[in-house]
Amino acid sequence: MKENSTIKSLDPRITRADIPKDGQLSIDIKPLDQWQTYEVFHQEKKGDHHSHVGSLHAPNPEMAFLMAKEQYARRGRCVNIWVVKTSDIFTTNFEDEDMYTTNDDKMYREAGGYKVMDRINKYKKEHKKKEAVK
Amino acid sequence: MSSEKNFGLSEEQTKAVKNLILRMADDELIIGHRNSEWTGLGPILEEDIAFSSMAQDKLGHAQALYNILHTMGEPDADTIAFTRNEKNFYCCHLVEYPIGDYDFSIMRHFLFDTAEAVRFDMLTRSSFQPLANLAKKMRGELKYHTMHANIWINQLGKGTDESHIRMQKALDECFPLALGIFEPSDYENVLSESGIFDGEKLLQSVWMDITAEVMEKSNLKLPDLDSVTPSYGGRKGFHTEHLQPLLDEMTEVYATDPTAEW
Numbered sequence: 001m002k003e004n005s006t007i008k009s010l011d012p013r014i015t016r017a018d019i020p021k022d023g024q025l026s027i028d029i030k031p032l033d034q035w036q037t038y039e040v041f042h043q044e045k046k047g048d049h050h051s052h053v054g055s056l057h058a059p060n061p062e063m064a065f066l067m068a069k070e071q072y073a074r075r076g077r078c079v080n081i082w083v084v085k086t087s088d089i090f091t092t093n094f095e096d097e098d099m100y101t102t103n104d105d106k107m108y109r110e111a112g113g114y115k116v117m118d119r120i121n122k123y124k125k126e127h128k129k130k131e132a133v134k
Numbered sequence: 135m136s137s138e139k140n141f142g143l144s145e146e147q148t149k150a151v152k153n154l155i156l157r158m159a160d161d162e163l164i165i166g167h168r169n170s171e172w173t174g175l176g177p178i179l180e181e182d183i184a185f186s187s188m189a190q191d192k193l194g195h196a197q198a199l200y201n202i203l204h205t206m207g208e209p210d211a212d213t214i215a216f217t218r219n220e221k222n223f224y225c226c227h228l229v230e231y232p233i234g235d236y237d238f239s240i241m242r243h244f245l246f247d248t249a250e251a252v253r254f255d256m257l258t259r260s261s262f263q264p265l266a267n268l269a270k271k272m273r274g275e276l277k278y279h280t281m282h283a284n285i286w287i288n289q290l291g292k293g294t295d296e297s298h299i300r301m302q303k304a305l306d307e308c309f310p311l312a313l314g315i316f317e318p319s320d321y322e323n324v325l326s327e328s329g330i331f332d333g334e335k336l337l338q339s340v341w342m343d344i345t346a347e348v349m350e351k352s353n354l355k356l357p358d359l360d361s362v363t364p365s366y367g368g369r370k371g372f373h374t375e376h377l378q379p380l381l382d383e384m385t386e387v388y389a390t391d392p393t394a395e396w
Contacts, residue, residue, distance in 0.1 A: 012383055013171050016232075035178070056180050063289060066282050070184035 038064035150321035159199035160225035166192030241304035244283035261329035291352025313364030
């Protein structure tokens with residue numbers, strides 16, 4: 001009876017799991033069964049800024065770290081990890097995006113607006129020449 | 135055999151070292167294979183990835199240990215891993231059992247990895263350099279493995295009524311099997327006298343202290359040592375009914391063409 005009603009697979013683990021062929025699993029998922037999300041920040045080198053690498057599910061910060069380590073620091077360099085509950089992050093709305101725009105006529109407030117690059121480039125050029133002469 | 139191949143060990147010491155490494159490597163290979171059975175079936179995606187990654191680490195440990203045997207004149211890692219039958223395997227019974235439910239697998243992971251970490255810590259001071267070097271290299275990886283195990287035991291031991299009951303049952307089930315990790319070999323004296331390894335007895339007592347502490351913090355009750363019979367035999371080639379089917383499954387692809395280049 002059981003033989004015919006469960007999924008047979010080339011993957012022996014699936015066969016062993018006795019999954020009904022009709023796909024009806026007797027699992028009752030309630031709203032709070034889902035863990036909250038945490039945001040993960042990693043640091044590649046001591047002294048570097050931590051940068052956001054993604055999010056994950058965990059029931060508490062300790063376990064969030066456990067998951068973060070394998071999720072985001074398994075490959076590549078990492079010396080430190082921060083995990084922060086997503087709900088603890090205060091964020092602005094995208095509807096208010098317009099408050100971040102700077103009007104074109106205020107270029108002098110931006111670093112790129114300073115008209116010194118010509119002078120810097122001139123100095124660099126001269127300096128290089130001198131080095132070459134030496 | 136040249137003395138170089140034997141790292142300056144006597145014949146008896148060589149036998150002892152090979153036996154020790156084979157026991158350790160077989161444990162790693164079988165637990166790694168078992169735990170990898172959770173890949174794709176883990177309780178949640180994040181844990182699935184973490185547990186699978188650690189299973190892969192275990193296979194890496196097995197390979198590194200088999201490689202040491204290879205430098206001592208034994209066949210290469212694949213041949214040792216995939217061409218023996220159960221009588222020639224020296225893993226303990228704990229690692230052979232099917233994965234069961236996640237409570238069983240997590241409890242086994244804790245009990246095994248705690249012993250593994252203590253064993254490798256002891257081996258960082260081994261007079262046999264290849265083992266000492268490997269042990270030092272594995273320190274960071276094992277730190278994460280044991281941290282993962284400790285946090286899960288604590289989380290589930292103190293979680294809900296159901297998780298607590300399940301973890302206690304898993305502990306009662308795993309404990310006698312875990313004691314089988316420390317089944318003494320015929321070489322205990324040789325190993326400790328030559329400073330290669332301080333022995334299963336010491337390992338077990340350190341393991342007991344750590345295990346007792348973690349279980350107490352997790353509201354779980356460690357069975358009385360005198361009330362259980364350790365599951366011995368694995369270290370001598372006597373196994374549970376679960377090992378041979380696992381070996382058959384594990385070597386199924388390899389056996390189709392042992393000479394194939396992968």
